Amino acid sequence: MPAKAAFFDVDGTLVRTNIVHVYAYYAMNRGSLRGIAGRTLGTALGLPVFGILDAVNRKAFNEFFYRYYSGLSEDRLVTIAEDMFEDVLKPALYEQTQDLIDEARRSGCRIVLVTGALDFTMRPLARHLGCDDVIANKMQFVGGKATGKVIPPIIEGANKANAIRAYCEREGLALNQCHGYSDSASDYAMLAVVGRPTAVNPDLRLRSLARAYNWPILDLK
């Protein structure tokens, strides 16, 4: 068993999308035609607001956003996730994403995605990239229907770091030998908790943090 892992954030790190795209895709693919039209319009109008909310407070955004899943059946969500991967995520993958994953694998790392997205939306991507595990948010289901609530703690910000630490303890991995990859300063905690952090296509704040802490910076194409 590998003694170390590489933890990858997904949105903006491995794919060009962010969580708003995923939300938009789900919104546009549920229910009746009329419902789709209405929701699409609503989504289009709401996207700038969501974008701002996402930038200001990712945790609040996630909580707010997942309420929209309420009432959908689990198998429906999984089916949409498969389509969403083909339509949204796969075309948005950076060309060099697979190389980076393969390089981490060759160095003896276990490959783990760490994301604020819901686990079923990430499984097709994880399968495609050859990842070993996914640390993601889990939707609460009652009677096979989504409640719109996420089982706490929500994987975001400092909780990503907690989840990574817990994962390493559980799996017997050396946290200080592990690698972390993210594009956003909101993932500072996740990057700081591993021994080998790397900024990937970083935003301005993360770029300056990476410079200050001498972390490598990758510009994935």
Next chain:
Amino acid sequence: MRPLKTLQKLYDEESQVVITEKGSPPRALFYGEGFLQEDLPVGTRVIFPRPPLEGVPNVKAAIRWAINHPEGMDPLHALLKPGMRLTCVIDDISVPLPPMVTPDVRQSILEVVLELCADSGVDDVHLVIANALHRRMTEGEMKRMVGEKIFDAYYPDRYYNHDAEDPDGITELERTSHNEVVAVNRRVAESDLIVYVNINFVPMNGGHKSMGTGVTNYASLRHHHNPKTIRESDSYMEPKASALYTKNSRIGTVIDKSLKVFHIETTLNNRMFGAPTDFLAKKEEDYTEADRLKFQALRFTLSKLPRAAARKVLNAIPAPYDVTGVFAGATEPTHAKTLEQSWKQYVVPVEGQSDIVIFPIPFVSPYSVNSILNPLLVQVMGLGYFYNLNRGVPLVKKGGVLILLHPAYDEFDPVQHPSYIEFFHRLLPETRDSMKLEHKYEKEFAENPSYVHLYRKGNAYHGVHPFYMWYWGENGRQHVGKVIVAGAENNHVPALLGWDRTDTLSEAIEEARGFMGRSASISLLRIAPTVMVDVK
């Protein structure tokens, strides 16, 4: 016309050594991206580079003659067969320093070789840059090196950088008698004929090192790029005194047994500075009034420019080297001729070692072309390369003092040298012990996927490269008693490197004398251009 006798006098070996007297002029000395003008104590021995040897009158004719009259092999045209697979392996931008005025001699060689290939029906030709674990050359640099015509015809599918981390791109040959891995670029290994296009800038280049180091991987390099080998080398520049050379030869012998390699080696003269800065190659005693004015103007301008701008200016001045020899054929006999020509250009005989030796460090190294001479590279220039510019006996006595002239700024290029930053700021505070660094951290850096990615997809040196740079200074570190960096603009860089610092050269000399005694002998190696000492 000047009589032959006086011309010969210019090449008189002894004239390259000047003993400073009371009325001697101050010396113009490299100091990173700037210059110092310093008076040296009376009795200081100043060793100057030899004047440039005369270049061959017609480079292309010399190349044609060499490939038609090779050493220990058939002429190149006799080795070419229609339908064969041929790969030209080319030295990277680490030589020469600074890059030469175009056309680069590599372009001239390729123009001859590729034309010959086309005439012989050899169409399956690739051009591979032997960058080993050095950074990938940029598109612009690649174009400059081979010229537009070749670039347009071959780039990017048939003209590319070697990738030491490509899992499918390397193949292993049989191991050496010492069980050393011999790994070679797959395309190169699967070629019917390899033409190695070399530039010999110092005598440690060329020969078996070309293939054994240029197109291999970490698994093979680590057999000789390690502190033990470096400690066992008395000089990197003298094959007989170099364990590095011996191990490369062992690996190269296996390569020669398995693959057909036709080497084309070239030597350059010492014409490092063209018209506006040619005074830099002169002795200060020979400066004209115009030279003095030019020097002051250059020094003033560089001192006023921001460092990055000064770097840009200096990097933009190519060197008008002349080709002094072209040799071709089998590895060893070809390289023997190259070495002979190199000695002629570089070696200055001197009488005895010195207690104190001064090395002015210029702005460029093999690993900082179009980049920054970061602290590890300053270290490798002083304790690695300059210390080793000898034939087995160093210029400085055992336990003596080295004085380096450099600002020793804490600046790194995150694009080219990302792993250097971590090495310098994370590892050196823990230990400067090469053995410990190798044992504890080398593999981790070599396999770090971020550094691997930056090496493969960006223009970064391989993750393990800063270790090699540190090891490169190992025999110098083991030999000297103290290193002082004069003019260092901060305290922490010299401290992390294990050096003393002073504000000025005079203070450094005072401190060195305090360490070695008031009667300590002093030498200054006035690099650049390149100069090697033959200590008798």
